[in-house]
Amino acid sequence: xxxxxxxxxSLDAVRAAIAHLSDPEIPVVSLAELGILREVRLGGDGVAxxxxxxxxxxxxxxxxxxxxxxxxxxxxxxxxxxxxQLSPAWTTDxxxxxxxxxxxxxxxxxxxxxxxxxxxxxVGFARRxxxxxxxxxxxxxxxxxxxxxxxxxxCKALYRCLDCLEPFDLFKPY
Amino acid sequence: xxSAPVDYVLHLADNALVLGQRNAEWCxxxxxxxxxxxxxxxxxxxLGQARLLYQHAAALINADPAQAKRFxxxxxxxxxxxxxxxxxxxxxxxxxxxNFTLLELPHHGPLAGPARADRDFATxxxxxxxxxALMNLxxxxxxxxxxxxxxxxxxxxxxxVRYHLSHAGDWLxxxxxGTDQSRARAQAALDHLMPHTQEFWTGDEAESAAVASGTGVxxxxxxxxxxxxVDEVLTEAxxxxxxxxxxxxxxxxxxxxxxxGFLLAEMQSLAREHPQAVW
Numbered sequence: 431x432x433x434x435x436x437x438x439x440s441l442d443a444v445r446a447a448i449a450h451l452s453d454p455e456i457p458v459v460s461l462a463e464l465g466i467l468r469e470v471r472l473g474g475d476g477v478a479x480x481x482x483x484x485x486x487x488x489x490x491x492x493x494x495x496x497x498x499x500x501x502x503x504x505x506x507x508x509x510x511x512x513x514x515q516l517s518p519a520w521t522t523d524x525x526x527x528x529x530x531x532x533x534x535x536x537x538x539x540x541x542x543x544x545x546x547x548x549x550x551x552x553v554g555f556a557r558r559x560x561x562x563x564x565x566x567x568x569x570x571x572x573x574x575x576x577x578x579x580x581x582x583x584x585c586k587a588l589y590r591c592l593d594c595l596e597p598f599d600l601f602k603p604y
Numbered sequence: 605x606x607s608a609p610v611d612y613v614l615h616l617a618d619n620a621l622v623l624g625q626r627n628a629e630w631c632x633x634x635x636x637x638x639x640x641x642x643x644x645x646x647x648x649x650x651l652g653q654a655r656l657l658y659q660h661a662a663a664l665i666n667a668d669p670a671q672a673k674r675f676x677x678x679x680x681x682x683x684x685x686x687x688x689x690x691x692x693x694x695x696x697x698x699x700x701x702x703n704f705t706l707l708e709l710p711h712h713g714p715l716a717g718p719a720r721a722d723r724d725f726a727t728x729x730x731x732x733x734x735x736x737a738l739m740n741l742x743x744x745x746x747x748x749x750x751x752x753x754x755x756x757x758x759x760x761x762x763x764x765v766r767y768h769l770s771h772a773g774d775w776l777x778x779x780x781x782g783t784d785q786s787r788a789r790a791q792a793a794l795d796h797l798m799p800h801t802q803e804f805w806t807g808d809e810a811e812s813a814a815v816a817s818g819t820g821v822x823x824x825x826x827x828x829x830x831x832x833x834v835d836e837v838l839t840e841a842x843x844x845x846x847x848x849x850x851x852x853x854x855x856x857x858x859x860x861x862x863x864x865g866f867l868l869a870e871m872q873s874l875a876r877e878h879p880q881a882v883w
Binding site: 489584 | 638639641642645646648649650651652653655656740752753755756757759760761762763764766767769770771773774777778833836837840
């Protein structure tokens with residue numbers, strides 16, 4: 431057993447070992463920026479713990495993300511475990527402006543509003559039509575239309591720009 | 605801090621799994637590509653909620669010798685002798701599932717169990733509205749459950765079922781206020797399914813125990829809010845709300861329709877054929 435595995439790792443070393451990881455579906459923002467990585471802490475038994483929280487309950491990427499974290503820790507010779515924690519529930523409100531800008535530059539429109547607003551008007555087909563505009567991530571036009579509220583992944587909706595005519599994904603407020 | 609009754613957690617889990625399984629039947633067969641994706645996403649949310657709930661139920665069962673004895677006959681998918689989420693999903697028999705009967709019905713009008721018919725999108729849509737309206741109210745209340753794990757699952761699931769209700773409600777407005785055919789089919793689906801919602805409000809032993817421990821909700825209390833939500837959608841959809849009445853289904857007590865066995869056979873056969881399989 432080498433020294434790194436024998437001594438408790440510094441939490442900074444754990445953070446550094448997994449800093450490059452991202453959601454496989456959204457490779458431009460890190461797990462911390464997306465809010466999936468909640469905390470790196472020392473467990474009661476002195477073993478470092480990486481605390482993650484799922485986005486949508488059925489998100490198939492979570493298994494992959496957990497595997498990626500384990501592999502990255504193993505490659506760095508760090509002994510730590512991955513803990514999944516549900517509460518507080520993940521929300522797109524945790525995404526910082528820098529992360530939102532990275533999403534936009536990648537072609538995914540960032541969440542158009544806070545999660546609480548998304549939950550405020552659940553029914554009312556005609557009434558909801560005038561909700562928050564979604565600017566096209568390519569040309570910036572707000573002349574856009576929803577193709578489907580469920581897109582290529584659970585967290586995204588499908589939109590189309592009526593000016594530049596490009597289809598694009600919206601990261602739904604959640 | 606307390607834990608919800610095992611049967612209460614299983615009721616919630618079975619509801620999510622069975623509706624998820626039904627809606628997943630549209631995968632590859634959706635009326636349009638976008639709706640195919642939407643229904644698959646919808647099913648995936650339910651599968652995810654079911655997994656969290658089964659994991660919670662398995663932990664509660666494994667920690668309680670009396671419960672462990674009750675489920676000792678489930679031999680499949682155990683990990684170091686302990687029950688797992690898969691033991692509960694794949695190795696329980698029809699009468700052990702506690703989902704509402706509404707959720708196991710096929711995507712068409714009343715027909716005998718072995719009969720086959722084309723999937724009817726109106727039936728799918730109406731059921732999703734009726735159930736998502738209930739879950740919007742139920743998960744909201746369960747966020748305050750005295751069972752912290754159930755409260756955490758509720759907070760996540762609530763965000764998901766809000767999107768389900770919006771989506772299904774929008775479709776019902778398009779169908780009801782659409783063409784003569786879409787309207788007739790939406791009304792027929794509503795007339796067929798609405799009586800099954802009586803099961804929501806009748807209570808059972810698991811619900812009473814959950815209410816007593818502060819971990820659950822008496823659903824009958826939610827009925828006025830549910831009526832308002834459903835009526836708002838139906839009014840916009842210009843559909844007529846059928847009268848309640850008739851036989852009250854008992855799926856949550858394990859008394860299922862003739863359709864449940866066929867659904868489980870399809871869902872469980874692979875796991876039962878290869879009980880040690882890992883994938």
